[in-house]
Every structure is written in structure tokens, then in C-alpha cells.
Amino acid sequence: MSIEVGSRSETQRLLTLERYSLADGLSGREGTYYEDLDNLVLLAADVCRVPFAVINIITADQQHQIAARGIEASVCSREDSMCAQVFRYGHTVIVEDCLEDPRFRGNPFVTGEIAEVRFYASTPLITAEGDALGTLCVFDDSPGSITPQQSRSLEILAAQIMDILNLQLRTRELSTALQELRRSNELLAEFAGRVSHDLQGPLTSIRGFAEMLEDDAAIPAGSTSRKYLERIGASAGRMTAMIDELLAFARSNGALRVQPVSLASTVRAVQDDLAAAISAAGAHLEVEEFVGQADPTQLHTLLQNLLQNALNYRHPHRSPRVRISACQTAEDRWCLKFEDNGIGIAPEDRQRVLEPLVRLESNAIAGTGLGLATCNRIAQSHGGFLELAETEGGGLTILACFGSGS
The missing domain is CATH 3.30.450.40 (GAF domain)
Known part of the structure; x- marks a missing residue:
């Protein structure tokens, strides 16, 4: 030859x-x-x-x-x-x-x-x-x-x-390449933190001044000026939420601090953070205790994003019901199962919504398109993956698997 x-x-x-x-x-x-x-x-x-x-x-x-x-x-x-x-x-x-x-x-x-x-x-x-x-x-x-x-x-x-x-x-x-990627992710998280800090200050001022003006008796209720102030406050609130989600997305591939984490305890902490929204929606949560290996902060972020989505995209004709469970699937792998009874996601869109900044055209509910993307990155950073399916009876089921990367 x-x-x-x-x-x-x-x-x-x-x-x-x-x-x-x-x-x-x-x-x-x-x-x-x-x-x-x-x-x-x-x-x-x-x-x-x-x-x-x-x-x-x-x-x-x-x-x-x-x-x-x-x-x-x-x-x-x-x-x-x-x-x-x-x-x-x-x-x-x-x-x-x-x-x-x-x-x-x-x-x-x-x-x-x-x-x-x-x-x-x-x-x-x-x-x-x-x-x-x-x-x-x-x-x-x-x-x-x-x-x-x-x-x-x-x-x-x-x-x-x-x-x-x-x-x-x-x-x-x-x-x-992996070492360079980790370094890049660290720099991204650091940059996102600085930008978030720099933007949060002005936005807080805008919301504060808008609320002060809304309380001003000199501006009549129902007037055009008051409507403009309400829009300013709402816009500033949405921008604040988007900055928070962008920061969470940037940090989702950061360094992990893996340890045994209680699923029930993490869900209770998330419930405390979203107590007002849960109460307003009349949502019912059911959680099974499980202890898995994960980064506590990132698991909290994942569950908070999933629960926030379940509240935001609830079915108009029934109260939100969420069931959260987990099981060990192998010696070094466990999977979290999050089931809701909301409006669900069509099969052809389930992979696409895991990408950052993707919002479905058929969905009129406001959102940043970062929630599921952040959850996906958190699962991947733990050596796992995220899968979407339909809940029996209607709704969305999310399977978040944590692998040997944990």
C-alpha cells in the first residue's frame, strides 16, 4: 500500500x-x-x-x-x-x-x-x-x-x-475545549453579574419614582398621566425580571458545589419565594421527599423556573396542580419529575423551547424565553438532560435527569 x-x-x-x-x-x-x-x-x-x-x-x-x-x-x-x-x-x-x-x-x-x-x-x-x-x-x-x-x-x-x-x-x-468553555462560562457569569448590578440600580430608581408619582394626589385616577406611570412601572418590573433570568441563565453553567440535597426542603424554599403567586393562582403542590446529589442553588433555580412556568402557563379552566417526585435510576444518576396540568407544549415545539430566548408564537403570555433554557443548562451542567412530555390528562411533564457530572 x-x-x-x-x-x-x-x-x-x-x-x-x-x-x-x-x-x-x-x-x-x-x-x-x-x-x-x-x-x-x-x-x-x-x-x-x-x-x-x-x-x-x-x-x-x-x-x-x-x-x-x-x-x-x-x-x-x-x-x-x-x-x-x-x-x-x-x-x-x-x-x-x-x-x-x-x-x-x-x-x-x-x-x-x-x-x-x-x-x-x-x-x-x-x-x-x-x-x-x-x-x-x-x-x-x-x-x-x-x-x-x-x-x-x-x-x-x-x-x-x-x-x-x-x-x-x-x-x-x-x-x-472543555477547560476553555468552563473559563468562558465563568467570565460570562462574572460579566452578567456586573451588568445586572449596574442595571438594577437605575431600574429600582425608575420603579421607585413611578410609584411615588402614582401616589401623588395631584395626578387624577384614570388620567392619561397615571396610565403612563403604570406602564412605566410595569415595564421596569418586566425588565428587572428579565435581568434576573439572564443572570440565572449565565450562572447555570458555573462551577458546581454538589452535595446531598433534600427535594422537599428545596421545594419549600421555592414555595416561600413564590408564595404570593401561588396563592393568587390557587395552586396546589404535592412533593415526595428524595435526597439527590446536586448543587443546591442550581436545583433551587431549576425548580423555581419550573414552578413559575406552571403558574404562568396554567390552564384557564382549572386550578394549577403540580406534583414533584424523584427516583434513583442508576448508582450515579437520579431523575426529577415535575408534572403540571397547564396548557402544555405541542410535541413539535418541545425541543425548540429548550433553546435560549425562544418563545412560542402561539403563546400570548409574557415571558423571556429563558426559563426552560436555564433548566436545560442546569441539567446538562450536572451531566444530565431535560426532557418534555405530556401529562396524562393534559399539561406538561418535565423530566430533569442528573448524571455522573454531579
Whole structure:
């Protein structure tokens, strides 16, 4: 098998090699990835019936052996490396006797200065972009050969080595991305907190002055001026609520402080916060006790958003009824079930409403479109998910699962 590698420059190849972080050589041998590489090197030696096999990574000036069979993995200069002379050919190289090959007969690995290699075979480790990182190499201190089937097996093992190296690369890139995401979320929460603080002051003043003017007897009841004042107060109230929800959304992916949390105690705290709204709606709540692993503040925010939605989107012809329960679904996973008897959400809209700032056109009730999005992010930050379904008899059922991320 031959792969075109000549079109890629050495500079491009070294940049790719840097992404794979393989130039650390022996010092970078950590984790199960290198155990897998050791096993593949062992298999390569057995398949080719030779005592020695190595995985060589070729840097700008060195050869690093990151796995070896029959010898101790080491580092040598690129100038002394046998594989460095042929790894960019793009195909498997087989030399029955290195003393008879002009490319290798003077090499210190052949002459006895470093080793006494006679039989040599290598196949390149090539990325999807066409960059050769190094080789899978087998050799013996006696002349020899391998069959076409053994050569093909060597190429298959080289492809499996690249699969492992690519998996290691993607895992490291994902880890870096997650770290950057966490940092970004922390900065977002910090920014949202500052903005919220800066906006809350003026809004509080606006509402305060509007209420003072509403109490002014000089402004007649039912007058245009009084109506304008009522609109100012209502608008300021809605903006305050939106700022609070934006802040909760920004903080929903922040650092978790996971601990055992009582569901019943959290619901009681939420009831205290929404006591006036619950009383005005004539709502009835039923909760089953359960203790689950979660961040107490975020669980409170999730339940408060769900209960507020149940009150806001209640059915016009029946009093709101809410049932809250939970159960352990696995050793490291538990699910909270929130059932209401409100107007519900159509199946085709249930996934869409989990996105931020999405409000249904058919819904005339005021809202920010952040409540369910915040709940979804809270569940995801705990390694879980949010699902919506229809309550038996009408209404909305929300399943919030908390997973191993807790």
C-alpha cells in the first residue's frame, strides 16, 4: 500500500506533529493509550516473526521510540535513524539485508555502533492530511524477509496505531475545549453579574419614582398621566425580571458545589419565594421527599423556573396542580419529575423551547424565553438532560435527569 505524502512540506509535518504532542517521547507515556501501543508493537513482532518492533516518531532532529518490543525504548538523533531515511516514501519498506543496501550499510544501527540490524521493515504512520509522523518498524539481527500477507498485516497495525494516536489527540483537544468553555462560562457569569448590578440600580430608581408619582394626589385616577406611570412601572418590573433570568441563565453553567440535597426542603424554599403567586393562582403542590446529589442553588433555580412556568402557563379552566417526585435510576444518576396540568407544549415545539430566548408564537403570555433554557443548562451542567412530555390528562411533564457530572 502506498500513500502520497510528498506534497506536504516538512514545516507542515512538524506543525502536525506538534498537535499530536508526540515529541515528548518517553516522558509522555501516560494512560491506557500507550498500553494499547505496546500491545500493537508486540503483535507486530509476532506477526512478522521477528524479535524486535518499535514505534518511531520522527521530529526535526530526533527519533523518539514511544513503544518497543525486544529492546528498551530510547531516543536517538534523526541523523542516525534508519526510519528517518524512508518514512516519507509513503509505503512499506522491506530490506532483507541492510549490509547489502546502500541506504543503510553505513548506519550506526547496522554497523554495530548502536545495534546490528540486518533485516528491516517499516511502514509509515500517516495522518488523514498526508503527514508522516513516523513508522511502525520491525527488525532482526539476522537477514530475513516477510510475506505479502505479513506486510499487509503490518500496514493494518500501523493504521490501528494512527487510530489510537488520533483518539488521544481528540481527547486532549476536547479536554482543552472543555477547560476553555468552563473559563468562558465563568467570565460570562462574572460579566452578567456586573451588568445586572449596574442595571438594577437605575431600574429600582425608575420603579421607585413611578410609584411615588402614582401616589401623588395631584395626578387624577384614570388620567392619561397615571396610565403612563403604570406602564412605566410595569415595564421596569418586566425588565428587572428579565435581568434576573439572564443572570440565572449565565450562572447555570458555573462551577458546581454538589452535595446531598433534600427535594422537599428545596421545594419549600421555592414555595416561600413564590408564595404570593401561588396563592393568587390557587395552586396546589404535592412533593415526595428524595435526597439527590446536586448543587443546591442550581436545583433551587431549576425548580423555581419550573414552578413559575406552571403558574404562568396554567390552564384557564382549572386550578394549577403540580406534583414533584424523584427516583434513583442508576448508582450515579437520579431523575426529577415535575408534572403540571397547564396548557402544555405541542410535541413539535418541545425541543425548540429548550433553546435560549425562544418563545412560542402561539403563546400570548409574557415571558423571556429563558426559563426552560436555564433548566436545560442546569441539567446538562450536572451531566444530565431535560426532557418534555405530556401529562396524562393534559399539561406538561418535565423530566430533569442528573448524571455522573454531579
